[in-house]
Amino acid sequence: MRVIEVRRFGGPEELVPVDRPDPEPGPGQVVVAVSAVDTLFVETQIRSGRGGEWFGVRPPYVPGDGVAGEVSAVGEGVDAAWTGRRVATRTPDGGYASHVVVPADGLLPVPYGLDLTDAAALLHDGVTGLGVFEAARVRSGEWVLVVAAAGGMGSLLVQLSKAAGAQVVAAARGKRKLDLARELGADVVVDYSEPEWTDRVREGADGRGPDVVFDGAGGEIGRVAVAVAADGARISAHGASSGGFAPIDTDEAARRGLTVRGIQDLQFGPEEYRRLAERAFDEAAAGRLRPVIGRTFPLERAADAHAAIEAREVLGKALLVC
Numbered sequence: 001m002r003v004i005e006v007r008r009f010g011g012p013e014e015l016v017p018v019d020r021p022d023p024e025p026g027p028g029q030v031v032v033a034v035s036a037v038d039t040l041f042v043e044t045q046i047r048s049g050r051g052g053e054w055f056g057v058r059p060p061y062v063p064g065d066g067v068a069g070e071v072s073a074v075g076e077g078v079d080a081a082w083t084g085r086r087v088a089t090r091t092p093d094g095g096y097a098s099h100v101v102v103p104a105d106g107l108l109p110v111p112y113g114l115d116l117t118d119a120a121a122l123l124h125d126g127v128t129g130l131g132v133f134e135a136a137r138v139r140s141g142e143w144v145l146v147v148a149a150a151g152g153m154g155s156l157l158v159q160l161s162k163a164a165g166a167q168v169v170a171a172a173r174g175k176r177k178l179d180l181a182r183e184l185g186a187d188v189v190v191d192y193s194e195p196e197w198t199d200r201v202r203e204g205a206d207g208r209g210p211d212v213v214f215d216g217a218g219g220e221i222g223r224v225a226v227a228v229a230a231d232g233a234r235i236s237a238h239g240a241s242s243g244g245f246a247p248i249d250t251d252e253a254a255r256r257g258l259t260v261r262g263i264q265d266l267q268f269g270p271e272e273y274r275r276l277a278e279r280a281f282d283e284a285a286a287g288r289l290r291p292v293i294g295r296t297f298p299l300e301r302a303a304d305a306h307a308a309i310e311a312r313e314v315l316g317k318a319l320l321v322c
């Protein structure tokens with residue numbers, strides 16, 4: 001089988017294809033022949049050496065934490081009926097691989113009508129996106145600001161907010177991304193690489209600012225996104241792609257009546273993870289939620305995928321395909 005290894009922390013060129021012996025499932029395990037591998041922005045940060053300690057990662061390692069494919073072998077104690085089934089799964093030992101060995105009790109059947117690529121795209125963004133969306137309790141008629149709105153998770157949050165009857169201000173960088181956000185239903189689009197962009201957010205959101213902020217960028221972008229929110233707003237400060245989470249003054253937040261949730265509120269236990277993933281799959285299979293897959297790359301070209309993600313070129317998500 002083929003896997004992609006990070007030999008040492010560094011640039012995308014450190015992602016190197018290597019051959020390994022075909023895996024055998026142990027008791028309670030299955031082998032999945034992988035069709036599509038999820039990739040995440042945070043994986044580029046870890047590969048570059050930022051956050052490796054926080055995530056407990058040391059090279060050499062196989063990156064990635066989620067795949068979709070077909071069960072090709074089952075181990076002792078596993079129902080043989082799994083063989084040949086379309087599944088998605090987290091991959092604790094790395095997912096950038098043509099085959100993975102995973103515990104059978106973590107398998108998520110991929111419903112009829114959902115592509116394996118779409119299932120892979122939803123494994124993280126669908127779960128986290130639904131998690132933050134449910135917690136924010138978005139109501140019909142409210143104004144929602146989605147920051148990094150054309151990213152993997154942001155593109156889902158725009159759709160979920162519209163489906164709940166909210167009005168959406170989508171903030172992202174560049175025309176292609178703003179066009180995508182409009183296509184997904186955003187009522188107002190704002191380019192946050194332009195100065196005073198939050199003035200346009202406030203104007204767009206009835207002149208008083210959004211009731212809910214989903215911050216998928218963090219840093220200074222996140223700080224001003226929180227500042228423009230209406231008093232009493234619910235904030236999800238989960239984003240750190242700009243280099244760190246949004247700095248939020250807790251006294252100021254309390255004075256303004258803001259409810260703030262952060263990355264620490266996004267740790268889902270196995271049952272909750274399964275519920276959210278199944279909901280994301282069902283919504284997508286029914287055509288109510290569309291994961292945006294901007295680019296796919298052959299597994300061997302994982303380095304090109306990371307380069308494209310880092311260059312912020314990708315609309316929605318990049319996936320690796322086998």
Ligand SMILES: NC(=O)c1ccc[n+]([C@@H]2O[C@H](COP(=O)([O-])OP(=O)(O)OC[C@H]3O[C@@H](n4cnc5c(N)ncnc54)[C@H](OP(=O)(O)O)[C@@H]3O)[C@@H](O)[C@H]2O)c1
Binds near residue numbers: 125128172
């Ligand atoms: N996916 C998950 O399950 C998960 C879980 C926990 C936390 N998060 C956080 O949630 C956010 C969204 O996650 P995602 O995986 O869906 O990522 P993503 O939105 O697909 O990619 C990150 C986006 O951040 C924006 N960005 C803003 N400033 C940036 C900068 N200085 N450098 C690079 N990018 C910058 C870029 O959009 P523009 O080009 O439009 O600026 C980029 O496309 C991320 O901040 C991530 O850390 C995600």
